[in-house]
Amino acid sequence: MAKVVFTPNVQRHVGCPAAEAAGATVREVLEKVFADNPQARGYVLDDQSALRRHMTIFVDGQMIRDRARLADPVKDSSTIHVFQALSGG
Amino acid sequence: MSDRLLVSTRKGLFTVMRNGGNWDITGVDFLGDNVTLTLTDPRDGKSYAALDHGHFGVKMHRSTANGWEEIPAPAYPPKPEGYEEKDMWGRELKWSTAKIWALATGGAGEPGTIWCGTLPGGLFRSDDHGQSWEMIRTLWDHPLRKKWAGGGADLPGIHSICVDPRNSKHVSVGVSTGGVWHTEDGGNNWALRGEGMRAEYMPPEQAHDPISQDVHCLAQCRSAPQRMWVQHHNGIFVSSDEGKNFTEIKGVEPSVFGFPVAVHPREPDTAWFVPEIKDEKRIPREGKLAVTRTRDGGKSFEILSKGLPQTHAYDVVYRHALALDEPGDRLAIGSTTGGLWVSEDQGDSWTCVTHTLPPVYAVRFA
Numbered sequence: 001m002a003k004v005v006f007t008p009n010v011q012r013h014v015g016c017p018a019a020e021a022a023g024a025t026v027r028e029v030l031e032k033v034f035a036d037n038p039q040a041r042g043y044v045l046d047d048q049s050a051l052r053r054h055m056t057i058f059v060d061g062q063m064i065r066d067r068a069r070l071a072d073p074v075k076d077s078s079t080i081h082v083f084q085a086l087s088g089g
Numbered sequence: 090m091s092d093r094l095l096v097s098t099r100k101g102l103f104t105v106m107r108n109g110g111n112w113d114i115t116g117v118d119f120l121g122d123n124v125t126l127t128l129t130d131p132r133d134g135k136s137y138a139a140l141d142h143g144h145f146g147v148k149m150h151r152s153t154a155n156g157w158e159e160i161p162a163p164a165y166p167p168k169p170e171g172y173e174e175k176d177m178w179g180r181e182l183k184w185s186t187a188k189i190w191a192l193a194t195g196g197a198g199e200p201g202t203i204w205c206g207t208l209p210g211g212l213f214r215s216d217d218h219g220q221s222w223e224m225i226r227t228l229w230d231h232p233l234r235k236k237w238a239g240g241g242a243d244l245p246g247i248h249s250i251c252v253d254p255r256n257s258k259h260v261s262v263g264v265s266t267g268g269v270w271h272t273e274d275g276g277n278n279w280a281l282r283g284e285g286m287r288a289e290y291m292p293p294e295q296a297h298d299p300i301s302q303d304v305h306c307l308a309q310c311r312s313a314p315q316r317m318w319v320q321h322h323n324g325i326f327v328s329s330d331e332g333k334n335f336t337e338i339k340g341v342e343p344s345v346f347g348f349p350v351a352v353h354p355r356e357p358d359t360a361w362f363v364p365e366i367k368d369e370k371r372i373p374r375e376g377k378l379a380v381t382r383t384r385d386g387g388k389s390f391e392i393l394s395k396g397l398p399q400t401h402a403y404d405v406v407y408r409h410a411l412a413l414d415e416p417g418d419r420l421a422i423g424s425t426t427g428g429l430w431v432s433e434d435q436g437d438s439w440t441c442v443t444h445t446l447p448p449v450y451a452v453r454f455a
Contacts, residue, residue, distance in 0.1 A: 010145060014159075039159070043145040047165040047185035054144040084144045 002029045002078040006040070009084055014039045016082075026057060027070035029080060044082055056085045091414035091454035094421055095136065096429060097124040100447035102138055105429065112431050112442045118157060119150075126409055128192035129455035130218075132200055136455060137219055139189035147186045147207075151219055162186055163205050163213035163222040177238045182209060188242070193250035196257020206247025206262060210237050214276065225276045228262075233281060233300055237267035240303045240322065248408055249307035253314045253331075261317070261332050263307030268299040269319070269332045285335035289323045306408040307332075308352045308360070316357035320350040320408070325362060327387050338387035343374040349411035351420070353435075358386035361413070361436055363406040363422060371405055378402040380411075380422065380436050396439030397430060404428050409451035423449030 002023065006016035016037065023029035034041040046052050051067040058064070058081040064072040074080065092107040102124040104116040118124075119140060126139040136152040139162075149162040165184035168174075174182040188208040195202025195214075205213040205222065212225040228234060237245035242265075249263030258275040261282070269283040283299040291301045303322035310316040319326040319335060324345045326335035339345070346367030353359035362381045365371050373379065378397040381390045398404070404424030412421045420432045422439075427446040430439040 013142065013145060013148075042148075042162070042164075043142075046146065046183065048168055048183065050185075052144065052146055 001076060002074045002080055004029060004033050004080045004082065006044075006082045007084050010040070010043055010082075014043055016040045016043075022076070023074055025070060026059060026064055026066075026072050026074055026080060029074055030070065030082075054085045056083050057081065058083065090416060091419060093455050094412065094429075094431070095127045095129065095138075095451075095453050095455045096423055096446065096449060097127055097138070097409075097451035097453075098423075098427075098447040098449050099123055102127065103446065105431075105442055112440065114443065124450070126189055126192055126451045127453050127455070128194065128203070129453060130194050130203070131415070132194065132197070133218075135218060137192055137203065139192065141188060147189055149189065149219060160219045161221060162189070163207060163211065163215075163224070165211055166224055166226075174235070176209070176244060178243065182244075184209075184211075186211070187244055188246060190246045190248045191250045191262070193252055196252055196254070199257055202257075204250045204252065204260070206250055208242060208246035209244035210234060210246060210264070210267070212247050212250075212262060212276075227277055228270065228272075228279050231279055234267070236300050237264055240265035240305075249304070251307060251309035251314075251317070253309070254311050255314055259314075259331075261307065261309065263304040263319070265305060266301065266303040266322075268302040269304060269307060269317075271332060282332040283319075283335060284333065285328075285337070286319065286321060286326050287324065287337060305348045306350045308350045310352045310357035311354040313357035316352065318350045318352050318360045320347050320362055322346070323367065325350075325387065327360075336387075338383075341381060341387075341390050343377075343379065343381075343392065346371075347406075348408040349406060351411050351413040353413070353417040354415065355417060356384070359384045359417075359435075360387075361411065361420060363411055365405060372403045376401045376403065378404050378424075378428075380420070380432075380439075382436050393432075393436040393439075395437065396432075396441065398428070398441075398444075402428075407450055409453075410449050412452040412454050414454040419454065421452045421454070423452040425449065 001020040021032035094105040096103040101120040102118045106115045129136040150157040168184045176182045191206030193204045203215045213222040251261040253259035286302040306320045317328040325338040344364035377399045379394040410423040428444040429442040
């Protein structure tokens with residue numbers, strides 16, 4: 001299962017412990033994590049379920065390309081980092 | 090008389106209380122976070138705070154007996170597959186709450202009803218104290234809504250919501266830019282109002298088009314709801330027929346430009362404004378912070394500056410940062426440079442509470 005790690009900066013707003021979930025894409029993995037932590041969803045995704053403008057996601061060190069559909073592939077051994085972008089203040 | 094103020098700032102929500110004649114900061118919540126607006130519901134005492142975390146988006150919190158709890162923020166419905174909508178800059182218009190810009194309570198017979206205006210233009214209603222929100226699709230889907238445009242912000246937004254005290258199905262909203270909109274059936278049907286307003290930033294043939302009007306703030310008199318005041322991008326306008334028609338008030342010194350307006354709850358001819366040099370500078374004229382007041386429906390204005398800084402003051406008071414208490418006697422203003430002043434005599438004189446707050450976005454008696 002892929003491992004998901006959230007930025008420490010979100011933790012004071014909503015607890016987002018590291019989690020593991022299966023899935024072939026970033027979307028599949030994250031939706032499983034958010035199913036157990038629904039409040040966290042809105043901190044990462046916008047109203048259209050796209051990645052928020054000033055958030056970034058890395059899969060095994062590579063920044064994802066599909067910020068709208070989150071269709072970037074994920075391996076079973078992948079680590080997904082959900083970070084803040086340096087943009088956005 | 091209200092003895093308590095909630096001051097929304099770039100770096101937290103400050104509570105200010107009157108103690109023995111002095112106004113003091115007595116508490117701060119969300120320290121370090123961007124608090125953009127509050128609402129305190131006089132029907133049940135609950136307060137609502139809108140936050141904008143930037144990276145993490147717009148959030149809503151509601152007061153509890155022990156502090157605050159996060160509740161859902163208004164969210165836009167899924168954009169239909171394949172549907173494209175561009176903003177005035179040709180960029181994709183995101184159907185996503187970019188800012189909470191207006192909060193208002195429903196009528197006396199609607200406990201738990203809260204209205205919420207947002208950027209990029211969605212109007213929302215909650216009937217359960219903010220636990221869930223419904224977008225008013227009749228306004229969002231109105232064909233003229235696509236003619237709304239950004240004013241001070243890149244995106245259009247609803248910043249003023251006036252619920253008629255006589256009939257809570259009569260609701261007026263102010264849009265920057267997009268004029269004044271009105272429903273008489275609780276939001277099922279909407280009409281564009283605001284004949285008589287003038288937009289000097291538009292080509293002459295469009296200057297009087299109600300959709301082009303950059304309403305900075307819309308205020309309705311509680312005891313005489315037919316009276317509405319507008320602080321507009323290039324002027325002050327007054328209506329005596331619930332916003333159908335407006336008359337421009339010209340020649341107001343030191344300026345007709347500003348953001349907020351407040352109207353006395355029982356005296357429809359009495360209103361307050363905070364003038365700035367229009368609109369490319371947006372600072373008080375000659376560095377002198379002032380509030381203007383009319384008591385005769387706009388025929389004449391007084392410049393109220395006693396107790397306000399009169400040298401090198403560059404304070405800007407945003408549209409939600411002029412507060413009037415429920416009886417209409419106490420006022421407060423908060424500024425972009427962190428100043429907070431209170432008046433207990435309808436603006437005749439002011440007392441500085443502090444000048445070291447973070448930038449102030451909103452001030453409300455609570």
